[in-house]
Amino acid sequence: MxxxxxxxxxxxxxxxxxxxxxxxxxxxxxxxxxxxGNVTLTAxxxxxxxxxxxxxxxxxxxxxxxxxxxxxxxxGFSLQYQIPVSQLLNQYIWNSFLLASIAMILYWVIALAVGxxxxxxxxxxxxxxxxxxxxxxxxxxxxFLCLLLIKWFxxxxxxxxxxxxxxxxxxxxxWAWVAQVAAHLALPVLALVMLQAGxxxxxxxASLLDVVKMDFIRTARAKGLRERTVILKHALRNALxxxxxxxxxxxxxxxxxxxxxxxxxxxPGAGHIHIDSLAARDYPVLMGFTLFLAVxxxxxxxxxxxxxxxADPRIRVRS
Numbered sequence: 659m660x661x662x663x664x665x666x667x668x669x670x671x672x673x674x675x676x677x678x679x680x681x682x683x684x685x686x687x688x689x690x691x692x693x694x695g696n697v698t699l700t701a702x703x704x705x706x707x708x709x710x711x712x713x714x715x716x717x718x719x720x721x722x723x724x725x726x727x728x729x730x731x732x733x734g735f736s737l738q739y740q741i742p743v744s745q746l747l748n749q750y751i752w753n754s755f756l757l758a759s760i761a762m763i764l765y766w767v768i769a770l771a772v773g774x775x776x777x778x779x780x781x782x783x784x785x786x787x788x789x790x791x792x793x794x795x796x797x798x799x800x801x802f803l804c805l806l807l808i809k810w811f812x813x814x815x816x817x818x819x820x821x822x823x824x825x826x827x828x829x830x831x832x833w834a835w836v837a838q839v840a841a842h843l844a845l846p847v848l849a850l851v852m853l854q855a856g857x858x859x860x861x862x863x864a865s866l867l868d869v870v871k872m873d874f875i876r877t878a879r880a881k882g883l884r885e886r887t888v889i890l891k892h893a894l895r896n897a898l899x900x901x902x903x904x905x906x907x908x909x910x911x912x913x914x915x916x917x918x919x920x921x922x923x924x925x926p927g928a929g930h931i932h933i934d935s936l937a938a939r940d941y942p943v944l945m946g947f948t949l950f951l952a953v954x955x956x957x958x959x960x961x962x963x964x965x966x967x968x969a970d971p972r973i974r975v976r977s
Contacts, residue, residue, distance in 0.1 A: 666963050670956050677952040678728065682721050685941045685948075692737040692939050711737070724945075733949070734942035738935060743946040747928060751950075753823065754913050754920065754927035757843060761850035761916075762908060768855045773862025778889055780867060792856035804849050804922035811845060818844050821924035846923045850916060861904065866897040902965045909958030910951045 693699065693707050708714045712723060727734060733743035776785045798806070812820045824830065824838045869875065870893050878888045917929035924930070928947060935943040 663964055666960050670960060673956055674953065675725075677956070678725060678949060679721065681945055681948050681952065682724055683717075685945050686717055686720065688939075688941070690939055691941055695939050711735070728949070733946035736935075736940055736943050738938045738940040738943070739931075743942050746931065746943060747946060747950065750926055750928045750931050751913065753925065754916065754929060756839075757846055757920070757925060757927060758850070758911070758913060758916050760843065761847045761854070762911075764847065765851045765855035765858060768851065769858035769862055772855075773859045773866060774889065774894070776859070776863045777866035777870065778885065788859065792859055795852045796856045798853075800849070800853060800918045801922055803852060804846075804919055807845050807849055808922075818842075821845075821922070823926050842923075842925075846916070846919050846925055849919050849923075858904070861901055862897070865900050866893060869893045869897040872896075899966065902962050904962075907955070907958060909961065910954040913951060913954065 691713065693704050693711075693713070696704075699707070705714070712720060715723075724734065731744070733747070735741075736743050736746050739746055772788055776788050779785055795803075808820055811818045819825070819842050821842070823842050824835065828835075828838060830838055866889070870889070875888060875893055878892050879885075883892075913928055916925075916927065917932060919925070920927040920929035921933050931943065932947050935947075
């Protein structure tokens with residue numbers, strides 16, 4: 659197992675360098691930048707700023723300079739916020755992690771439970787009802803669902819706040835602050851769960867239905883084992899193997915999947931500043947955040963490979 663993990667780690671290094679080059683090339687070749695978008699600057703001042711930030715240098719020189727900064731842990735300097743990109747992301751990334759991690763835990767638990775019940779009773783009223791609700795939730799555009807939840811729970815019923823992370827002007831601390839954050843988390847978490855739980859439920863259901871048709875499940879039933887034991891002890895572990903692959907996308911999805919949700923609910927997360935930086939063409943922030951997502955994607959796939967090898971020893975032998 660240790661050799662398998664070491665081989666996977668060595669394979670990630672060239673992928674990281676290749677990802678950094680592609681990300682830099684895409685943003686470097688994008689027409690315009692933060693300086694070009696500032697119409698108040700004279701041509702002379704714009705040229706001075708480009709020289710100051712090294713934007714007038716050849717493409718390869720700029721990439722090598724940026725790569726050297728990355729190796730020192732420096733993601734660059736934000737032209738819009740006038741602070742280092744690493745400091746800017748550190749201010750907001752943990753808010754995104756709080757929101758997305760709570761949502762991910764909830765929709766994985768819901769999808770697992772509902773998927774198992776649907777697979778145990780295929781074609782039942784519960785199975786049909788779940789399918790209708792899943793496709794109804796998945797058919798809503800993200801921004802429309804978020805606005806609909808605000809309309810129902812914040813505007814009409816006055817149960818929950820419209821957006822933000824705490825009450826306006828609040829200086830609460832301790833449990834009072836926790837209660838405010840929890841209340842403001844409710845609607846964005848609900849939106850993310852409704853959008854993500856449906857497809858994951860279908861994955862669980864389909865995978866489990868494939869497994870229960872296999873010979874070893876029929877053998878377990880022939881031994882007289884209870885259906886719950888057959889499903890939870892024998893079928894579930896094998897059904898989870900294809901689902902492990904999805905974990906490789908869940909890690910970057912913690913931060914990239916809630917971009918629109920954070921913006922609609924005015925949640926102070928990385929998605930919020932990402933959209934603002936995109937509008938301002940603040941490319942150092944966009945490159946830093948995109949590289950961060952690329953690193954998470956590679957680490958997520960590495961984690962999925964390790965879990966897959968742990969769950970199925972044949973993977974380690976073949977690899």
